[in-house]
Amino acid sequence: MITVLLADDHAAVRAGLRMLLDSADDIEVVGEAADGAEAVEQARLLDPDVVVMDVRMPRKDGIAAAAELRGVADVLVLTSYGDDANVFDALRAGASGFLLKDADAATLVDAVRVVARGEGLISPAVTRNLIAEFGRARPSYAPIPVDGEGLASLTPRETEVLALIGEGLSNAEIAAELGMAESTVKSHVTRVLAKLDLGSRVQAAIYARERDR
CATH class of the missing domain: 3.40.50.2300 (Response regulator)
Known part of the structure; x- marks a missing residue:
């Protein structure tokens, strides 16, 4: 329930x-x-x-x-x-x-x-549009703070998953892109959020986009 x-x-x-x-x-x-x-x-x-x-x-x-x-x-x-x-x-x-x-x-x-x-x-397409609009509308806002040690602790695979979250991909789409099970992707996402002390997947997507600017 x-x-x-x-x-x-x-x-x-x-x-x-x-x-x-x-x-x-x-x-x-x-x-x-x-x-x-x-x-x-x-x-x-x-x-x-x-x-x-x-x-x-x-x-x-x-x-x-x-x-x-x-x-x-x-x-x-x-x-x-x-x-x-x-x-x-x-x-x-x-x-x-x-x-x-x-x-x-x-x-x-x-x-x-x-x-x-x-x-x-938010669906992947809407997420991409939302994050793009965020970047245009609120460029003066400070980036989402992330623990440097947490970022450094990401594995190469977790870094890949973070980047794909930033592109707005769903777990199923990330699984197809990286050739792994969807349940494995979900575990990676959970670890990424925990290591970066982020509150949600959408927050991670915004952070990933800001990081790539």
Whole structure:
């Protein structure tokens, strides 16, 4: 069972999300929060697998909350605008992906499942476009900080996997590119994130692109 915490400052939105997610047999909504600060508190108390969280909320916004939830829960950010610059910041903060609020029930449920598996929500094509847009729109931002020792500890194969993540490839596509099992790729990705102290696959992709500039 995938446990989910909902964080949105609109009660009606939370009610709608709860109804959609509760329709899935493998997902259970275990709590709700009306702002980012409450989301962090509830996540630490309830230990959900995924926090489905709005970007713009009072007291603490979704970006700051996502940064605090690294290592606590995977974050799926929801936004009303596909080009909202705040989404870029949320991904840099460690969120595992984002979804528009007008997504249908099936898309939302699948997104929660993907994030719960520890994978990036965004499809490879969208990831490439998103990262490219990030580079054009936010060139003045400081690069994502990465531990130099962690980077130096990457094996040649892990370095290859990181580069392919930066190109927006999925685990299946990386497996085909490198001639290995998809499960092996998943293990490499997990080690890369751990060694670089990155919160999500999307954050690793952004870092890889910044590193190659």
